[in-house]
Amino acid sequence: MKYFILLFLLCSFSYAHKVNLFITNEKDKIEIYSYFASGAPCKNCRLIVENNKKVILEDVLNEEGKYFFTSKYKDIDIIVDASGGHIAKESLSLEHIKNEDLKTHLKNEEEKKYLDIFIGLALIALIFFLLKRFKK
Numbered sequence: 001m002k003y004f005i006l007l008f009l010l011c012s013f014s015y016a017h018k019v020n021l022f023i024t025n026e027k028d029k030i031e032i033y034s035y036f037a038s039g040a041p042c043k044n045c046r047l048i049v050e051n052n053k054k055v056i057l058e059d060v061l062n063e064e065g066k067y068f069f070t071s072k073y074k075d076i077d078i079i080v081d082a083s084g085g086h087i088a089k090e091s092l093s094l095e096h097i098k099n100e101d102l103k104t105h106l107k108n109e110e111e112k113k114y115l116d117i118f119i120g121l122a123l124i125a126l127i128f129f130l131l132k133r134f135k136k
Helices: 002-016 102-134
Strands: 020-028 029-036 046-051 054-060 066-069 075-080 087-093
Touching: 020 075, 020 087, 020 102, 029 075
Parallel strands: none
Antiparallel strands: 020 029, 029 066, 046 054, 046 075, 075 087
């Protein structure tokens, strides 16, 4: 039982440092927004944009975790490095960029977080129930 609790705590801590990447197309510009699972922006994180494994842009995100640029390439890979092994990467073709609003995306992520918490708690309750059942 001690090992299960320790494993659960380690998994929950690793999720806390997850880097998320949100990309939209705003008036012929690509808008990149990167944030941690807590919702805090990825301030001054390293940004790398590649085309066919060739670096075409290397810069840092601003204080809001955002970056705007115009790409002349169709297929690009966007990588955000928050250091310490926390990296988010997304490959995309400019024909398939989401036109979703950032506020809507953040709201959906928040709802998804609560669903994940509920599922986790339900699984823990199920495990305790099964352990009690088989222990008899």
